Each structure stands twice: as C-alpha cells, then as structure tokens.
Amino acid sequence: MFWGVKDNIPADFERLIRYGDVNYGVALAMNEVNQDGQARLDPTYGAQLWRQYLLPLRYEKAYRIGAPSTTSAPDGIPWIQGWLGQLGDNEKPDFLTIHWYGIGAQTMINYLQEFHGAFPGYKVWVTEFACNDFSYQSDCGDYNSFMDQVTGWMDSQDWIEAYFAFGFVNDSHGVDLRNQLIDPWTGQLKDLANHYIH
Numbered sequence: 001m002f003w004g005v006k007d008n009i010p011a012d013f014e015r016l017i018r019y020g021d022v023n024y025g026v027a028l029a030m031n032e033v034n035q036d037g038q039a040r041l042d043p044t045y046g047a048q049l050w051r052q053y054l055l056p057l058r059y060e061k062a063y064r065i066g067a068p069s070t071t072s073a074p075d076g077i078p079w080i081q082g083w084l085g086q087l088g089d090n091e092k093p094d095f096l097t098i099h100w101y102g103i104g105a106q107t108m109i110n111y112l113q114e115f116h117g118a119f120p121g122y123k124v125w126v127t128e129f130a131c132n133d134f135s136y137q138s139d140c141g142d143y144n145s146f147m148d149q150v151t152g153w154m155d156s157q158d159w160i161e162a163y164f165a166f167g168f169v170n171d172s173h174g175v176d177l178r179n180q181l182i183d184p185w186t187g188q189l190k191d192l193a194n195h196y197i198h
Contacts (some may be wrong), residue, residue, distance in 0.1 A: 001028040002053050004039030013053060017159065018060070025155060027057050028097060030068040034079045039068070042078055047086035055091060067093035069127055072100045072111050077118045084119075095161055099128040106148035116159055125153065126163040131178075143178050147195040165196045 002013045017027060030059045032038035041049070046068055057063035064149075068083065070076035080096065082182055097121055100108050108129065116124065129150065131140035140146050147165070154160045183190055 001031065002049070003031045003042045004033075004041070006039075010049075010053060017057065023061055024063070026064045026066070026126075027054060028066045028069070028111055029054050029093070032071050032099060033068040033083075034070045034073060043082035044068040044086055046083050047077055050083075050087070051091065058094075066095050066125055066127075067095040070098055072098065073104060077177045081118065093122070095123040095125055097125045097127045099171050100126060101128075101166075103131060103133055105131075105146050105153075108150050109153050112157075112160070114174060114177055115156075120159075123161040125161055128164060128166045130166040140178070144195045147192055151177070151196060152176075157166070167192070167196075 002017075003009050015122055017024065029050060030039040030041060032048060033041045033043075035041070051067075052067045059187075067080065070079050074109065084092065096115075096117055098112075100109070100111055101107060108131075112124070112126070131143060131146045151163070151165075154163050180190060180191065180192070182188065
C-alpha cells in the first residue's frame with residue numbers, strides 16, 4: 001500500500017514495489033485521504049501521486065491497483081468524485097476502496113449502497129470496517145450479530161469484491177476493543193473472529 005507522503009513512504013514504496021523482486025499483483029493507494037491525521041490530500045495532488053507511483057505498476061508489472069481509500073465521512077464520496085474527475089480514461093483504478101466506521105449493520109449497508117450508487121461501474125473493496133464511532137461510548141449491542149449481518153450482506157453483492165474487518169491487530173488505534181478479532185495477550189482468535197471468518 002502506498003499509504004501517503006509522510007516520512008520516507010514514497011521512497012520505501014518505490015524500492016519495495018517497483019524495484020523489488022516480489023510481484024504482489026495488487027497495490028492500494030493512499031489511506032483515508034479525506035481524514036486529518038491520515039493521508040489527508042486534495043484530489044488534484046492525489047491524482048499526481050497516483051500517476052507517479054501507482055499507474056506505473058499497471059504498465060510495468062501488470063498490477064491491479066485500488067483507488068485511494070476514503071472514510072465514510074460526508075466528504076468521502078465527493079473526494080473520490082473529484083479525484084476520478086482528474087483522471088483520463090486509461091488512468092482509472094481497477095477498483096475503489098473505502099473504510100466504514102459507525103453504529104449499526106443497516107447504517108453500514110445504507111452507506112455502501114450510497115457509495116455504489118455514486119460509482120456503479122466499479123468493484124469495491126471495503127478495506128476497513130468496524131461497529132465503532134470513536135466516541136468511546138459506542139455500543140453496537142451484539143457485535144457477533146453485526147458481523148453476521150454485514151458480512152452476509154456483502155457476500156451477496158457482486159460489486160463488493162473484497163472486505164476486511166478491522167481488528168486482527170494488537171493496537172486498536174482507538175477502535176472499540178469489542179471489535180478486536182484477536183486477544184492481544186494470547187494471540188488467540190476471539191469469538192467475533194469466528195463470526196467474521198465463517
């Protein structure tokens with residue numbers, strides 16, 4: 001993943017992906033480009049980085065490349081619309097990527113439907129999701145039920161090509177610990193992970 005432009009990330013990305021011996025086949029673009037504290041970029045600069053670092057992978061190594069990810073904040077869809085508007089027909093991504101955090105399975109489903117409605121010609125990867133609103137007071141009730149509902153629904157959508165629950169990490173980065181998929185002390189899968197996997 002080309003995370004963004006902090007520190008040495010661009011140089012590290014080029015060294016690892018473009019000039020390394022391993023062909024990963026897929027690369028993701030910038031992380032949460034509409035979010036302060038993440039890769040925060042304007043769409044025009046995002047398009048420049050896309051052309052410089054990501055597009056060459058398509059033509060030099062036959063990678064599939066995913067668009068920059070946005071959060072489910074209100075400016076996420078407009079950011080992608082602005083970014084796509086900067087690209088020529090032969091520069092478009094192979095798929096779009098989004099992150100969703102909020103409360104309730106139906107709320108997540110509604111947002112994904114809205115996103116798909118804005119970009120109906122694209123496959124989508126939901127590269128992070130969790131039932132969480134970062135208030136430290138969020139309560140999703142039965143987290144297993146949330147997981148079952150959203151993964152069951154995503155499995156039934158032909159335009160959702162892949163999805164990844166947030167939580168196979170020791171540091172939850174502010175995400176409610178009830179979303180963790182592994183026990184940070186033992187490394188064992190938690191019950192929620194079994195719902196996600198199955």
